[in-house]
Amino acid sequence: MRSVLATALLATPLLAHAWGADGHQTVATLAAGLIKGTPTEARVAALLGDLSLPLASLWADCAKGVSPAQNYTYPSPGKYAECVPLETPARIAEMADYVRRNDKQCQIGLDEDSCHRQAHYADIAVQRSRYVLGFVGTRADDVAGALRTAILVLQGKPADGPPHFKSKREALIVLVHLVGDLHQPLHVGSLYLDPQGHRVDPDKTGLDVGSFTVGGNSLWVERPTQLPPAASGPAQPASAGFGPPKLHTLWDGVPEKLKPQRVDAAWLAQARKVRDNTGDPADWPARWATQSLEQSRLAFEGLSISAKQGSHWTVALPPGYNARAEAIKREQLTQAGARLAMVLKAVLAD
Numbered sequence: 208m209r210s211v212l213a214t215a216l217l218a219t220p221l222l223a224h225a226w227g228a229d230g231h232q233t234v235a236t237l238a239a240g241l242i243k244g245t246p247t248e249a250r251v252a253a254l255l256g257d258l259s260l261p262l263a264s265l266w267a268d269c270a271k272g273v274s275p276a277q278n279y280t281y282p283s284p285g286k287y288a289e290c291v292p293l294e295t296p297a298r299i300a301e302m303a304d305y306v307r308r309n310d311k312q313c314q315i316g317l318d319e320d321s322c323h324r325q326a327h328y329a330d331i332a333v334q335r336s337r338y339v340l341g342f343v344g345t346r347a348d349d350v351a352g353a354l355r356t357a358i359l360v361l362q363g364k365p366a367d368g369p370p371h372f373k374s375k376r377e378a379l380i381v382l383v384h385l386v387g388d389l390h391q392p393l394h395v396g397s398l399y400l401d402p403q404g405h406r407v408d409p410d411k412t413g414l415d416v417g418s419f420t421v422g423g424n425s426l427w428v429e430r431p432t433q434l435p436p437a438a439s440g441p442a443q444p445a446s447a448g449f450g451p452p453k454l455h456t457l458w459d460g461v462p463e464k465l466k467p468q469r470v471d472a473a474w475l476a477q478a479r480k481v482r483d484n485t486g487d488p489a490d491w492p493a494r495w496a497t498q499s500l501e502q503s504r505l506a507f508e509g510l511s512i513s514a515k516q517g518s519h520w521t522v523a524l525p526p527g528y529n530a531r532a533e534a535i536k537r538e539q540l541t542q543a544g545a546r547l548a549m550v551l552k553a554v555l556a557d
């Protein structure tokens with residue numbers, strides 16, 4: 208969840224989960240299929256215990272239910288169906304402990320209120336051709352940086368964070384989630400817009416905070432009849448009575464055919480074709496972010512954008528946008544599943 212309007216969100220039951228729970232579980236299910244029967248599978252199980260890979264993939268979003276304002280308790284169990292299996296006392300204590308160590312112990316970015324939340328994304332201008340730490344919208348603890356830190360911890364190398372991981376288990380649990388987030392194109396690439404709705408380049412002109420589109424949360428989608436089939440789960444602001452759908456939310460949802468139950472031998476075969484990464488795994492997330500940034504350019508192509516209306520812009524989707532989005536989502540989920548399996552194999556090798 209991007210805390211766009213903290214007060215509004217506090218007042219609604221909405222908690223937008225990147226990719227939605229389905230997308231994260233699709234990524235984890237693909238990876239689980241790819242490591243099945245290998246030594247990596249046993250090493251993952253040794254760290255996760257009775258937490259399955261698909262359930263672990265939801266942990267970092269469900270941890271957002273821990274309330275710093277209420278002494279790091281978990282005030283609303285049962286609110287999100289997908290989080291219920293993580294709501295045992297021991298598991299809540301584990302999430303609360305992570306949030307406590309990753310709450311204000313970082314430099315908090317634009318429109319954010321807690322360190323662990325901002326590890327789920329970056330906001331690189333679509334004009335950039337690749338992810339490089341230092342561009343506007345990047346941070347050492349953005350989604351690529353946080354993944355790098357998690358990988359270093361799993362490799363047994365020094366890594367102070369933020370985020371701070373107390374154990375390989377915790378680093379693994381967060382990594383499983385963030386590999387998914389990094390492949391959601393709007394978690395990496397961002398539009399920066401002037402008051403007329405024209406693109407600006409914050410790395411050239413300097414950042415005007417008014418041009419920030421909050422990962423597509425400030426882009427409200429017109430003509431909801433053109434939206435892809437509704438995603439299940441809570442990430443549907445329109446149905447939650449929270450105004451028009453946001454472009455970010457549209458990208459978090461996955462259609463029926465991309466849900467975890469649809470991972471089959473054919474899809475796994477597709478994932479096996481994803482090119483192997485080489486070199487130090489700690490350097491892989493930045494490369495993955497570059498690929499996700501490229502996909503975000505396609506996600507923003509052809510949108511008609513209004514002048515700014517208060518805190519948002521209205522976007523109209525071009526014809527054929529649904530099909531384009533679905534193809535990108537399939538590609539990104541496949542890449543994420545394959546890369547998750549690759550990094551697990553590489554960092555849990557011996």
Ligand SMILES: [Zn+2]
Pocket residue numbers: 208224225267268327384388
């Ligand atoms: Zn997330």
